[in-house]
Amino acid sequence: MNSDTQLDLWEVFIQSKSGQPYIHAGSIHASDMKMAMQNARDTYTRRGEGTSIWVVPSKYIVASNPDDNAMLFDPSNDKIYRHPTFYVMPEGAKNI
Amino acid sequence: MHNEHSDSNFQSRIDKGEHIEARDYMPENYRKHLIRQMSQHAHSEVIGMQPEGNWITRAPSLRSKQILLAKIQDEGGHGLYLYSAAETLGISRQELIQSLHSGKAKYSNIFNYPALNWADIGAIGWLVDGAAIVNQVSLQRTSYGPYSRAMVRICKEESFHQRQGYEIMAKMMKGTKDQQAMAQDAMNRWWWPSLMMFGPHDTDSPRSSDAVKWRIKRETNDELRQKFIDKTIPQAELIGLKVPDDKIKLDEKTGHYKIGEINWEEFQRVVAGHGPCNKQRLDHHKLYFNQGAWVREAAEAYKQKHLKQEMQTI
Ligand SMILES: [Fe+2]
Ligand SMILES: [Fe+2]
Numbered sequence: 001m002n003s004d005t006q007l008d009l010w011e012v013f014i015q016s017k018s019g020q021p022y023i024h025a026g027s028i029h030a031s032d033m034k035m036a037m038q039n040a041r042d043t044y045t046r047r048g049e050g051t052s053i054w055v056v057p058s059k060y061i062v063a064s065n066p067d068d069n070a071m072l073f074d075p076s077n078d079k080i081y082r083h084p085t086f087y088v089m090p091e092g093a094k095n096i
Numbered sequence: 097m098h099n100e101h102s103d104s105n106f107q108s109r110i111d112k113g114e115h116i117e118a119r120d121y122m123p124e125n126y127r128k129h130l131i132r133q134m135s136q137h138a139h140s141e142v143i144g145m146q147p148e149g150n151w152i153t154r155a156p157s158l159r160s161k162q163i164l165l166a167k168i169q170d171e172g173g174h175g176l177y178l179y180s181a182a183e184t185l186g187i188s189r190q191e192l193i194q195s196l197h198s199g200k201a202k203y204s205n206i207f208n209y210p211a212l213n214w215a216d217i218g219a220i221g222w223l224v225d226g227a228a229i230v231n232q233v234s235l236q237r238t239s240y241g242p243y244s245r246a247m248v249r250i251c252k253e254e255s256f257h258q259r260q261g262y263e264i265m266a267k268m269m270k271g272t273k274d275q276q277a278m279a280q281d282a283m284n285r286w287w288w289p290s291l292m293m294f295g296p297h298d299t300d301s302p303r304s305s306d307a308v309k310w311r312i313k314r315e316t317n318d319e320l321r322q323k324f325i326d327k328t329i330p331q332a333e334l335i336g337l338k339v340p341d342d343k344i345k346l347d348e349k350t351g352h353y354k355i356g357e358i359n360w361e362e363f364q365r366v367v368a369g370h371g372p373c374n375k376q377r378l379d380h381h382k383l384y385f386n387q388g389a390w391v392r393e394a395a396e397a398y399k400q401k402h403l404k405q406e407m408q409t410i
Binding site: 004005006007008009025026027028029030031032035042043046047063065066067 | 100117119120121169170173176177180181183188189190193245246249253389392393395396398399402
């Protein structure tokens with residue numbers, strides 16, 4: 001077995017400010033969680049880009065298949081009752 | 097029937113300005129072109145650390161040493177962004193590095209020139225990073241999503257690189273006669289190779305048309321080179337540096353500078369491996385890659401051991 005590998009691939013998610021969503025920043029290579037965290041910090045947050053980091057082994061990411069887009073992301077235009085404008089509010093109703 | 101896996105559907109997505117993501121259908125040549133371009137780009141960031149790294153221990157002040165270290169660390173980071181973006185195309189990091197070591201993959205020719213003295217650090221930051229920025233700003237709008245996102249991140253970091261280089265040049269031009277001569281000498285040596293960084297003229301660039309059609313490249317070599325020339329000549333004049341080209345003329349009608357002939361023979365010679373530092377750059381990369389093998393092995397062994405322990409505690 002060739003033991004000289006480039007280690008495992010991890011995906012990095014960064015929260016830029018508290019309260020903000022975690023956004024995918026890119027990926028890094030590391031052999032374990034601690035190294036993954038350190039490498040993510042060094043690679044993606046050298047200028048205060050983040051206040052919090054998630055790292056996830058790439059092999060555990062489940063991605064949708066673009067071929068299924070039509071089915072998965074159908075805009076459901078026939079289900080207009082999902083939108084607030086569908087409903088009739090009584091005249092004079094406020095703050096709703 | 098509408099076929100999502102057809103080249104015509106792919107091209108119409110491109111024409112609409114959509115981005116292509118890793119799992120989307122793409123023609124094999126689009127993938128190949130991207131792997132070649134992105135890996136060359138990644139290798140350039142990493143190999144580019146060498147000429148500057150040569151001056152870390154000899155930087156003239158603590159301030160300049162800190163700046164240079166931070167800049168070189170950024171370049172290593174740029175390499176990593178680009179390697180991981182290239183990996184989304186289904187090529188492994190091992191394969192990418194093997195191709196560099198075998199000579200199959202290239203890196204930017206500019207890094208086959210030596211950094212002879214401190215003025216070169218100024219010239220590299222100002223001219224080499226300056227040329228790279230023009231190219232990279234344009235690539236922020238490239239059609240492949242992961243490449244485009246890596247470019248956005250890189251561009252945010254690049255402007256400090258160019259400014260620190262220009263600051264060095266400006267300081268030297270305000271210094272002694274000797275310092276001015278050093279700055280001018282560095283300018284003379286780096287000007288033409290920087291113009292060559294944009295690649296051959298559009299008329300001599302066989303792969304360019306596909307790259308433009310697929311919107312991998314958003315502007316042609318000559319368009320980008322002209323942007324760099326127009327930005328840089330006034331910067332040189334401002335600090336009293338002479339551009340080493342007697343034919344330079346501002347075309348009043350177009351507002352663009354015209355330049356003399358680029359020496360493409362020299363370019364081809366350096367690309368073919370006969371530049372001053374080609375062998376040194378690759379040998380250095382191989383040496384440290386091989387010396388790092390035990391670290392990767394140890395990390396791998398540590399992981400295996402801890403995986404076992406984790407399994408036992410479950
Ligand atoms: Fe860079
Ligand atoms: Fe740079």
